Amino acid sequence: MSMPVPVCRSADVSVGYSTHLYHPIPPPPTPPVPTYAIEIVVPQSWPPGVGLGSVKKTSSVLCGGLALMLAGHDCGKLIPQITIPINNALLPTFLPTSKRKVIVTCFSVRMNGFPAACMSLRPPLPSLSCGQPMSMPLSLTVTNLYLNVFVGVSGADLVGALIATAGTMVIDYLFFKPPGVNLTPGEEWMKAALGTAVGLGASVAQHLIDPRYPVKGEFGFKALGAEWKVGISCLSTDTKNNPSQVSVGAEFTLAEHKGTGSSLKLSESRSYTWDAGGDATKEGDKHTIGVALATPVVGSQASVTEEHHPGAPPAQQDKYSGSGSVTTAVNSGSAQVDYTPGAAEGERWSGRADASENIHKGLHKKSTVYNPDGSTTTTATDSGPDGSVVQTVTTEAKDGSSTMTTVSTDGRGNPVPPGKNTGSTGAWGPLL
Structure with a gap:
């Protein structure tokens, strides 16, 4: 049985409450203390989040001419905060770490290949806002209340979201540091390990409720000057929609401006899919090298990909692709070229x-x-x-x-x- 939830559009706005550190102006010698904060009204398609790549929305599935939000969506950085009292010397430090991240997703509804994001006032499905000493699920989307387009959120969706959110809040609290104080390398590894355990626990609970959900885990760490991610997704009884896959990726930061979140990064990733519901054109190796520029105004990326699918027909076993895109808050453009060496002459x-x-x-x-x-x-x-x-x-x-x-x-x-x-x-x- 599922619960109907209105879809969330790119222009729908959210507002909420959290706590942030407070240090009056001028700052006294005493340490800052948590205080109440208001999460300012912003649209889901928050322009800096679009440019920085944290906003996830559909490209061809629309509601009322508007894109719809997808799993992994986060309004992103540079969201204004107002603390009470307002004369807070730390207000500028909140902008680079702000977020408004989707918590609940609808596993059974895919749009452009990704689960639908679910954020609403009725039923109350909040997004996870930034906060100190921990993130808080107290930001609600208020303008999609009377839409008549719904997706069905299941009990497994809600259980997974509850475990992941509770775990994230605990981890935030345990590893909270005031501005200007960094975690030690050991603390970074411990935080990453606990984050992996929380994500894995949420997916295991969903899988036990409904075996179609895959068991997923991802471990992220820093080493050799790069940020690494190792992930696995498997055991779904519906591998056609949830392929069994293992992946590893590395991301190198070439340039970065922490105040605005702007960055230039080089990345490399490899994945191996061993079960895609019998679709041999999706089973095999995939290797991608890419470069991405992210700024609050515009984001762009370019990549080259090599694929090898040994079980596919000869004409589809190997594929090489090159792609690029440019995105702003109001428009976007992308291009892709594919070369299939096994195809007939003139069709490659x-x-x-x-x-x-x-x-x-x-x-x-x-x-x-x-x-x-x-x-x-x-x-x-x-x-x-x-x-x-x-x-x-x-x-x-x-x-x-x-x-x-x-x-x-x-x-x-x-x-x-x-x-x-x-x-x-x-x-x-x-x-x-």
């Missing part, structure tokens, strides 16, 4: 380019697919704030001939006769 190269813009009248997106046979397929989509969609698909063959199809739907997905105004280009919608 393919690619796609995507561009989207969140405008006052909804979302405009254009995708161009470069097919292996030399043809191109361009899809232009205008999504209105009332849920209406106008989609035009144009296919141009290698010889230059082309076909075009336009489909319009209303807010309920019903076809609209040609010439009727769907509202997708004439209504006013949120910017984000």
Whole structure:
């Protein structure tokens, strides 16, 4: 049995309460003490979080012309805080560590391949806000209360979220340090180990309730000048949607500005998938090298990937890809090129380019697919704030001939006769 929860859109706002350290202006010689704090109202698609990469949202699944939030979402850094009293000398130190992170996700609903994030006022499903001496699940999303689009949150979803949140709060409290004081290397390792144990315990509890949930664990540590992550996910009875996989990754920081969270990082990751529900095109090795620039204004990344799937047909056993993207709070663009050496001559190269813009009248997106046979397929989509969609698909063959199809739907997905105004280009919608 599941509980209906409204989806959370990119423009929905959250507000909450927490505690932060207080040191009056001018700072006295006594140490700072915790005090009440107000988490300022911000949208889920908080612009600095978008640029820094912590905001996770859909690219093609929309509600009212707006993207929806996904598992792993965090509004991110630079969220203003107000303490009581307000004359707090430590206020600037809270900005680089701020967060508003999703706690509950819907395992059974995947959007763009990821579980849906669940944050609402009714039922009360908060997000985890920054706080001192510990994070607090006291930030609520308030503007999706009357939506009529829901996902079903199960008991296993809630149990896993409760264990993970309680564990995170305990770990935060045990390893809390005042501003300017760092953990020792031993404390860093202990904190990482406890974090792994909490995450593993939450997934084991979910698996015992529903065997479709995988048992997952990830251990992160610092060594050899890099941040390392080693993870495993296995034992799901539904490996088609939850493949059994082991992964290892390293991230090297080339440049960093801690005050704004800006960074330039080089990363390398490898994964091996041994069971994807019989889908041999997903089983095998994957190796990725990438570079990412993150700033509060814009984020960009580029990567190259090599894949080897020994059980797949010869034409699909090996694949090489190169990709890049640029993202801001209001628009984004990405491109990818794929090379499959085992395919027939003339069918080895393919690619796609995507561009989207969140405008006052909804979302405009254009995708161009470069097919292996030399043809191109361009899809232009205008999504209105009332849920209406106008989609035009144009296919141009290698010889230059082309076909075009336009489909319009209303807010309920019903076809609209040609010439009727769907509202997708004439209504006013949120910017984000």
